[in-house]
Amino acid sequence: MSTALERGIETLKGQIDARVESYLSSCVHCGICAESCLFYTETGDARYTPIYKTEPLRKVWQQNHTFWGKLAVKMGWSKPMTEADLSDWEELAYDGCSVCSRCTMVCPMGIDIAYMIRKVKEGLAAAGFVPSGLQEAGKRALKLGSPMGLTEKSLRAALASQEKEIGMSIPIDVQSADYLCMLSSNEVVGYPEFIGSITRIFAKANVSWTLSSEYFEATNTGVQIGDSKIAAELSGRIVAAAEKLKVKYVISPECGHAYTTIRWDAPNFLNRKLPFKVVHIMELLDQLRSEGRLKIKDSFDDRVTYHDPCNISRRGGVIDQPRKLLDMVAPNFEEMDEHGDMNWCCGGGGGVSSNERAEPLRLKVFDVKKRQLDDTQATTIVTACSNCRMMLEDGLEHNEMQQDVISITELLANHMA
Amino acid sequence: MFAQLVDGIFWNIAVLVFVIGIVWRLISVFRHGTRKDLAEPRGSAASGALHTNLSRFLPRGEIAGKIKLHVIAGYMFHVGLFVLLLFAAPHIKFAEQHVLGFGWVAMPYWLFVLSAQIAFAGLLILWLHRVLHPVTRLISRADDHIASGLVFVVMLTGCMALFESYTGLRIAHRFTVELFMVYFPFSSLMHAILFASSRGYTGALFGLRGVKA
Numbered sequence: 007m008s009t010a011l012e013r014g015i016e017t018l019k020g021q022i023d024a025r026v027e028s029y030l031s032s033c034v035h036c037g038i039c040a041e042s043c044l045f046y047t048e049t050g051d052a053r054y055t056p057i058y059k060t061e062p063l064r065k066v067w068q069q070n071h072t073f074w075g076k077l078a079v080k081m082g083w084s085k086p087m088t089e090a091d092l093s094d095w096e097e098l099a100y101d102g103c104s105v106c107s108r109c110t111m112v113c114p115m116g117i118d119i120a121y122m123i124r125k126v127k128e129g130l131a132a133a134g135f136v137p138s139g140l141q142e143a144g145k146r147a148l149k150l151g152s153p154m155g156l157t158e159k160s161l162r163a164a165l166a167s168q169e170k171e172i173g174m175s176i177p178i179d180v181q182s183a184d185y186l187c188m189l190s191s192n193e194v195v196g197y198p199e200f201i202g203s204i205t206r207i208f209a210k211a212n213v214s215w216t217l218s219s220e221y222f223e224a225t226n227t228g229v230q231i232g233d234s235k236i237a238a239e240l241s242g243r244i245v246a247a248a249e250k251l252k253v254k255y256v257i258s259p260e261c262g263h264a265y266t267t268i269r270w271d272a273p274n275f276l277n278r279k280l281p282f283k284v285v286h287i288m289e290l291l292d293q294l295r296s297e298g299r300l301k302i303k304d305s306f307d308d309r310v311t312y313h314d315p316c317n318i319s320r321r322g323g324v325i326d327q328p329r330k331l332l333d334m335v336a337p338n339f340e341e342m343d344e345h346g347d348m349n350w351c352c353g354g355g356g357g358v359s360s361n362e363r364a365e366p367l368r369l370k371v372f373d374v375k376k377r378q379l380d381d382t383q384a385t386t387i388v389t390a391c392s393n394c395r396m397m398l399e400d401g402l403e404h405n406e407m408q409q410d411v412i413s414i415t416e417l418l419a420n421h422m423a
Numbered sequence: 424m425f426a427q428l429v430d431g432i433f434w435n436i437a438v439l440v441f442v443i444g445i446v447w448r449l450i451s452v453f454r455h456g457t458r459k460d461l462a463e464p465r466g467s468a469a470s471g472a473l474h475t476n477l478s479r480f481l482p483r484g485e486i487a488g489k490i491k492l493h494v495i496a497g498y499m500f501h502v503g504l505f506v507l508l509l510f511a512a513p514h515i516k517f518a519e520q521h522v523l524g525f526g527w528v529a530m531p532y533w534l535f536v537l538s539a540q541i542a543f544a545g546l547l548i549l550w551l552h553r554v555l556h557p558v559t560r561l562i563s564r565a566d567d568h569i570a571s572g573l574v575f576v577v578m579l580t581g582c583m584a585l586f587e588s589y590t591g592l593r594i595a596h597r598f599t600v601e602l603f604m605v606y607f608p609f610s611s612l613m614h615a616i617l618f619a620s621s622r623g624y625t626g627a628l629f630g631l632r633g634v635k636a
Contacts, residue, residue, distance in 0.1 A: 115614060273463075
């Protein structure tokens with residue numbers, strides 16, 4: 007057995023706690039989870055059944071924690087895990103799963119299958135079975151602070167461009183501001199209008215806020231890879247930046263996994279409670295709306311639908327806020343048939359969007375979103391995650407669809423009084 | 424001789440293995456514990472755990488249409504089985520004489536036949552789905568088939584022994600029940616107990632986040 011394989015197996019063993027044992031012990035292999043997974047429904051390939059993606063973890067558990075499994079090992083009846091096994095599951099876990107957690111919502115046993123797939127990724131990452139696109143993104147994130155390789159210079163260039171466009175200065179490194187707003191590299195490079203939009207909204211609403219030049223990146227490639235050490239390191243940088251600026255709140259930008267990571271996972275990665283509160287930009291904007299600090303001057307009359315980012319809605323609990331905000335600005339709002347905590351993923355979550363190898367599969371499974379969008383007959387799709395936005399734009403272009411995609415923050419800024 | 428063993432030492436062993444096995448299995452599951460979630464909660468873990476425990480008895484509306492067979496056959500089997508277990512006259516008599524010291528009203532014969540038919544139909548549909556559908560065929564393990572087979576044999580011998588006309592039939596039923604009891608703690612049949620903690624862990628996590636899972 008190679009050292010890498012041994013490391014992978016040991017890591018998988020280390021993932022087994024009472025929660026995982028409960029899950030693995032109660033699974034009756036009914037296959038209902040398959041019907042909730044876009045990678046199965048859109049390909050018909052049984053290998054994409056969510057619980058099947060956890061097979062390496064189940065195998066390690068069975069061989070080390072169950073009577074029959076231990077007996078089979080002792081008698082030489084069971085095959086040991088091989089590098090080929092892990093190699094096969096690399097494709098299933100990284101290309102064929104966006105960790106959207108829809109399977110978790112339908113399992114009759116209540117198994118959090120997405121949580122276990124995340125555990126499988128820990129083992130795969132420890133054994134070195136990670137797609138090259140994600141590996142490189144991880145290295146850039148650790149070395150430069152951004153999975154896309156952006157530096158402080160890139161940030162300042164984007165800020166300067168936005169300042170010129172909106173005619174306002176963007177606060178940076180303001181000590182003791184109330185809010186520290188994090189950004190995703192996607193927003194800095196692809197959608198810098200987001201930065202201009204929050205600047206305009208916060209100025210109007212009199213919000214004390216700042217960016218950090220020391221660390222601006224909200225995303226966490228460690229979570230996407232399934233490497234807790236990288237995840238902790240990157241989370242720690244956000245906490246350090248917030249502590250240095252002595253802010254009361256950290257704002258997660260329009261990015262799904264960034265929100266889940268900072269809001270829900272970071273304290274557990276770092277093994278301590280955070281000395282500040284974490285809010286998603288939707289939560290803050292909705293708070294400003296409810297306090298009468300965010301008002302609209304005119305409505306956006308296009309037929310609009312909202313794409314729920316999985317990590318913000320299903321796994322993050324921010325479901326009502328974007329709808330209340332849209333209710334204020336978009337009178338022709340139409341929900342997709344399955345939305346909120348049962349939305350369909352864009353196909354690019356969980357690091358799939360950073361995994362070039364997965365692109366054909368990702369575009370194939372976009373079919374479900376295409377059907378949903380066609381049904382609503384919306385001409386504009388609003389979302390609250392820059393990664394979802396990019397995936398939606400990609401899918402629309404691939405399918406020669408004409409809808410526009412816009413960030414909810416930008417929509418509000420454009421129609422703000 | 425065999426009948427004496429089944430009514431005597433085999434039964435005692437089966438009860439012992441069943442009880443100790445379940446306790447051992449529960450200890451082995453929960454001994455690892457879980458880490459305390461340090462994120463600032465938005466909602467209650469306890470109410471989330473309770474909600475998920477109750478809500479998962481019914482499928483989500485968004486997916487119900489796709490899993491009608493699972494749901495209908497699943498309820499047919501489980502409801503039929505528990506009705507047979509709790510209201511078949513010989514079971515009540517056994518509980519009164521050997522376990523609890525009191526009995527309750529037994530169901531009439533026609534209801535026994537109906538319950539048995541429903542339970543058998545549910546079990547067979549689920550098993551056929553398991554072997555015929557590409558997804559369940561891929562993910563099913565030997566344990567799943569053994570568990571289904573054991574339950575089937577227990578129900579079949581139970582029906583044959585209903586009138587207790589032949590000792591051989593009663594002994595056959597009791598022996599298969601003993602096999603079932605010995606197998607139970609070490610198999611996926613433990614889902615009958617662990618579904619509650621599985622749902623509870625997920626419900627608690629989502630409850631902390633303010634999501635009704």
